[in-house]
Amino acid sequence: MVLERHPQNPIIRPQDVQPTRPDFEVIGAFNCGATLFNDEVILLLRVAERPKEVIPGVVRCPHLNPHGELTILEIPRHDDRYDFGDSRFVLNRQTGELWLTSISHLRLARSHDGVHFTIAEQAWLYAEQTLESFGVEDARITHLGGQYYVNYTAVSRYGIATGLACTTDFESIQREGIIFPPSNRDVVIFPQKMNGMYVCYHRPMPGMFGGYHIWMATSTDLKHWGEHRVVLEAKPDGWESGRVGGGAPPIYTEAGWLSIYHAADRHDHYCLGAFLTPHDHPETIIRISREPIFSPQAPYETEGFFGNVVFTCGAVAQGDLLRMYYGAADECVALAEGSLADLTASLEAV
């Protein structure tokens, strides 16, 4: 395997992160966007919190109410209109309405060595509007034209959408609205224009029918997207049979753009794969990993909040050194390192 786990993994755990309020506890610090900023590695962690106080027989669901205030809905476990089978959410069987049992925000962490991180004490981006009322998740950071664009999953009772924010200094933040309506996440934006257009990969989750594939879109301004087409499909069998989706924003190499993506099988066993596209043709995969480049093996990946998950939202390249930050078991942040050239060379021609 080209990418080697760092000996200090996991490098960030939930207990390393201070909750945003004293009555909340952090249950996950994972799926982080990553970029180089000045001489530091910057991560935007997904921090998942839940109300600390446990009330026997009651499930508590944090969310923004219509006035934008953080509120906790309490649902008694004996209310048989609801399905409590998955601890991550509560489902109203009749209406299909869903509530999450935790709420996520984005948290800044910074490091000079890429391994030891100083984690901010408060949120960098917190839910603040209707389409984020269940939280904001899974940031990807793209450095483009002097700006850092941060796309993130905006979750609400309207579904799973993708929002965009923008910063130059990681202090002031400008929200740019919802760029993909539900259900769509795992958006990764290329750090350069191609053929005069901005380009991204995105991953619709179609209702009715249709699989969970990686699509491409173009834009003139990063806010309005079109020219949608399929780039990489989930497969009928094997490690990519449940879904594929963008992971780290594509990395420029001599050989082409390197994309590290995630895949899950029908049992929600998540792995990572990689593919290469020509410099001017992001729609055409020329080399790809036939087998996963990275699979859950370490205990912090196979066990935990949601075991058997490795999921990257960002990697940083310095010369030939690739540092891939990834969420392990939907609980903590881990790091794997390797040679960019070796990883690219390991891919097979399509």
Place this chain on the structure above:
Amino acid sequence: MVLERHPQNPIIRPQDVQPTRPDFEVIGAFNCGATLFNDEVILLLRVAERPKEVIPGVVRCPHLNPHGELTILEIPRHDDRYDFGDSRFVLNRQTGELWLTSISHLRLARSHDGVHFTIAEQAWLYAEQTLESFGVEDARITHLGGQYYVNYTAVSRYGIATGLACTTDFESIQREGIIFPPSNRDVVIFPQKMNGMYVCYHRPMPGMFGGYHIWMATSTDLKHWGEHRVVLEAKPDGWESGRVGGGAPPIYTEAGWLSIYHAADRHDHYCLGAFLTPHDHPETIIRISREPIFSPQAPYETEGFFGNVVFTCGAVAQGDLLRMYYGAADECVALAEGSLADLTASLEAV
């Protein structure tokens, strides 16, 4: 009821339409876009066809193969990997893969009186690419800047998406690609820019969770869309409890933009409603119908291929006369007429 059924309804029936090939039969001519063009009313019908020859014990599913050729997949009814419960499609229970039992295209019809139509003998727009391999459906026509923009539902095994085409003369057609990825349909484009932007309503069908609501988006070029937000929600109960979606492209009136939309309850009983938005604020509904403005009542609406459906994709206003063309029972085209002022006045303040 403001809108009165035309006495010659249904004005177009499947038997009025010639199939595109001798071995096919037309089973539906319905859900048509409508516009005024020179001194005629133009309709773009959805024409659904299926293979004529019936083979006992075999279900036949027309589609484009990966080479773009029209092909018929034959699935024996005794193959218990498949679910044949809904005659409109065949579902692979294991993979979730779906095949349609008919394929739709768009067909031009023209009329001087708006009632008697001459129907073209061949398709106006036929499936021709991967994302249309199960057919093209439900056109909406918007006259804008000297062009007629035709958006339509592009159906394939990748799901239900929305494509855009463009014409100046209804003869030459330019395809503009997929403007909304799956699952998204019922797109209606406003015939004017607002605040410097093109505007549409669209209707995502989110996978995972989230309802079937009407959303708004903006664009600088009609091909790339962003700034997504919710405009009208499906309701917990009643005639709008299953879904709402755009119907006819919005019509300019003195009082604001008039939108006729469709709604269905949880039993797929389809009705039409209407709302009004200010001239510069398509996101803000100021007046709306509390009850349906039009419901299935006539036999050609309550019975037929899929009964209890009235569904409009286009209406034409001449002075105060509103002519609403609508699909009845997913089978034929009908016409309802009324006063634009009366319809607008019937809406209640929000």
